Amino acid sequence: MDLDNYSNIKSPIHSWDARWKCITFFGYILISAFVNNFYNLIVIAAASTLLVFFAGLPIRKVLKSLKPLFILLLFMVPVISLTPTGDAIFSYGVIKVYRDGLITAGIISVRAFSIVLATIVLFGSTRINIIIKALEFFKIPPVISTIFLFTYRYIFLYIENLNKLLTSAKLRGYRLLRGIRHIRNTVSILVSLLIRSYEQSERVYYAMRLRGFSGSFRSIGSFSFKWPDIVKTGIFVILFTVIIWIELL
Amino acid sequence: MSSQIVLKVNKLCFSYPDKKNVLTDISFEMNGGERIALIGPNGSGKTTLFLLLCGILSPASGGIAVNGKDIKPNQFNTDISYMFQSPDDQLFTATVFDDVAFGPINEGLPEGEVKDRVKSALERVKCHELIDKSPHHLSGGEKRMVALATILSMHPEIMLLDEPTSDLDLLNRRNIITLFASLQKTMIISSHDLEFLLETCNRALIIDNGKIVEDGNIVDLLSDEGLMKSHHMEKPHSLYPHTHKRAIPGAPRDH
Amino acid sequence: MHISDGILDPKICIGGYVLAACLVGIALKKVKQEDITKVSVVGAAFFVSSLIHFKVGFSSVHLTLIGLVGIVLGVHSSLAIITGLFFQAVMFNHGGLSTLGVNSVLFSVPALIVYGIFDMVFKRIMNHTVLGVIAGILAGGAVLLAILCVMFILYFSGEELRGFAYLFSISNGVLALVEGIVTAIAIMQILNVKPQMLQSYRQQVK
Structure with missing residues (x-):
């Protein structure tokens, strides 16, 4: 829950320039929300898991953060797959599991896991004040x-x-x-x-x-990006292109 | 230490909309380097006086001048600064660095100087290792010391300190006494910790019901048992020579 | 009572962000320097209050407090709501970053409506109990409105989600009732102890 606790780990995700990291992650989150294709779902699930791995966040803490999502899905997946639509693939007495529902539930679960994992990695690897400064760089008021x-x-x-x-x-x-x-x-x-x-x-x-407050908080210190930042963001840009390409096929 | 008058308060009066005559006819002068203890019972108007002195509240009548210049309410003034009773009011950003740098940045100082000021202020309060921490990870004592650094980094001439020892353990309390002794600053300190004031200040103002009732040498005023009692305070133990006052009659003497 | 990541169509997510940006833009026009601390510090307290569990029968509910936020912070409430939902998503993983825009709109609009109506009533009625009851009804209504909107969005997001949409509304219906009672009591207490907290009171005093 305390976002600052894991910001001192040394990892390629932690050392990523906050501006590039934020824009990449926000892009990743939006694209993950848009994925429907089976192969793409595997890709985003794998990518998010790899992100957790590369960031070196403690697995127990990550699982704990996933708890609310688990609970929600535990309720949501059965409800969606039992909602009558199209063909039933399984039935037991009055209970029928529908194919479309099961697929939708699966898609929603994978998307949700990928997005939540990405969120956990972003905020577990960057101090909140740095993220906010990065957002200011992108002209949020x-x-x-x-x-x-x-x-x-x-x-x-x-x-x-x-x-x-x-x-x-x-x-x-x-x-x-x-x-x-x-x-x-x-x-x-x-x-x-x-x-x-x-x-x-x-x-x-x-x-x-x-102490001289005049309407907004000013801080000093500037961002500096190095070539690994471009490489990391570049990898994701390639990933985005592939995902979109597969989706459109 | 200069002995010219740095602060002049002249017939200051103040009322809140729902409370009349919180302060009436407050007048005093202060020389450079002087340290005044502001003492009085709860609700006597100490905090209100501080808020007036630093220009947060505007007086109903009367005036305040620092180095001959009138204090205008609502203006950013680096000559005089105030440390709030609760460090949680004073520390409002995400890191200790940002908090201590807040004043100097708003003064418009260049980046290098801001960093130097933050460093030296934190070193003064012996908290340099906390520079990257978040205020919510600090202990009560650390918060207090960092709050003090946020004031020191602005290099004020006059410091107003509201209950600076209230959440400190004995070690930090001692550190603050040593620190205050080494600072060449004019200070007004309000506290219920009279022993602390005796060690830190040379003059005392007793304020009760919104009026200054006594102004004089701190030892003289605090050792006057009758005066202290009449304003709901106690003469400090250290001013009773060779006696050990006991709160519970009949409790065993340990020496 | 948020929409989580992964459920919504990205078009709705982006649309939500656009609408939320408009609401924030309107609030920013009216924000004065001293409001910034009020929105942040009081907003933080609202965020923490929404962590309190209320026992209802055998289960317990978390409050949204949208009605109360609206009455206390008035036109600035959308700023506090979007901030609160952002931290809820990143600190507790409730809601989510992709649905932050949608959720902010779903909470802010009812909050602003509650404020608008309460403000009109406040100018005419003095009695604390009556004001409290009206605030309670408005707050309950605000939650119902938010639930209806969520149901509407889910219902039209796909045939498979319809069952979930119904269950969502039924399970959150109790919340509307609890929020109503809580807001009514809270407004009565605030009016007795610290009426300055209410935006309508502050404007009247001015």
């Missing part, structure tokens, strides 16, 4: 990048705050509540978190103004 940066910073603070509030509530019997009283007490916790954040946002604004 500075207000947006500033909001992204500050939100990221305060998410962690509020997770900590929320845990403290929940602990103190549990010590006073919060767990035993049921029904509307449970909801009311949970809402109180939520509201106190929101009010604290509102008050803090005012102080943070003062603190920023005192």
